[in-house]
Amino acid sequence: MARRKPNPDELLEKLGYRFARPELLDEALTHVSAPGAGGQSYQRLEFLGDRVLGLAIADMLYGEFPGAPEGELSRRLAELVRRETCAEIAIAWDVGPYVKLGAGEAHAGERRNQTILADVCESIIGAVFLDGGYEAAKGLIGRSFKELLNAPRRALRDPKSALQEWAQGRGLPTPTYAVVEQTGPDHAPRFRIVVKVKGTENEFGNGTSKRIAEQAAARSLLLREGVWTEEENGVA
Template identity: 45%
Template sequence: MKLSKDIHAFQERLGHDFADPELLIRALTHPSVSSPNRQDNQRLEFLGDRVLGLVMATALLDHDRQATEGQLAPRFNALVRKEACADVAREIDIGAVLKLGRSEMLSGGRRKQALLGDAMEAVIAAVYKDAGFEAAQAVILRLWGKRVGTVDEDARDPKTSLQEYVQARRQPPPAYVLVARSGPDHEPVFTIAARLQDGTEEQATAGSKRLAEQAAAKALLTKLEQKS
């Protein structure tokens, strides 16, 4: 199968030359452009999520042999969640080679976090099916790079940390209030306030409500800890 220059360049960024290029093409094919004769990447995404999980769990155990399960679990979640996959996908510019339907292209699909994260997992599965676990592991560890060693010592969701902080002081849980929404439908921007019952709050802005809530919670927790 003859590959385009863009796909060849992507293989170089990925660090794996496919013996079966069809696997890579399938991994880059979004459901919006699939057909009876062209499989999309959803099944590969399912597999890639599991391969990534095994590699990251093993890497974390090897990196810190004294860590407890309670310490490892949040670190693991931080490394395999969709945002982390999307960050890696942007670094190797998966968006440039994704095969998308017209509607997805017009709505900014090449920049969508969920779509990029899904494609990254599918590509991991494609490497695994093409050359086995060790090849997939090598690609993952190279692309995730220093993330394993620099993942926050306590990588818990900031919302969980904030809730535990206020509960320990017998205060009601914080509320998350949508302050503003801007931007086009395909690329919205949300401003969220994390607010305590006494009116103390911090605001944050991000491309999704969840990320904005997390950032606001982190900012509010930092403020509270500095006061205590």
């Protein structure tokens, strides 16, 4: 069964943007392996789009989280501009069928390659920036990244890092961890860890490795002290 020819209008509808210079979108979708690509592949637009994306996301985070410290804003920014996130956005746009590849790359299924999808996401942003300016690019980014802005896919801080930052912010020594108990066979041990922070009660955590148990102990202390809430747990 022949594959249906992609309809550019459907892609434009997903982007929510119409190009005054359609050749920019064509360039943004052209991989260096495509026949006759030459210097017109998406690489330069990807370079530009990466910077525009970072600025727009930083701009949005600054407005969305007025009480957040610099460290949290930086972590949120890093999560939103990472390759996996950009690839996720490209999949939502369904850009795969529109990417122009060399015959070998197309046959190998490179339209589903995460690196290529992430690159194309950024190159399209760069193309919109050149075509319509910063506000047009920011509008595209806002529509596409808004949901992820408020619901990151991964924890922005691991509990140990968060606890250390909290302790330092209060002028306290670095938290310390110690093994309280180790049970189970050597090939499947379980650890019980205590975390101590000056001026607070000790907390405990269990896990199949020392690291997991330490994270569990730190998490428990953060929750108990009200630094994290159950709603924020995993994304705080």
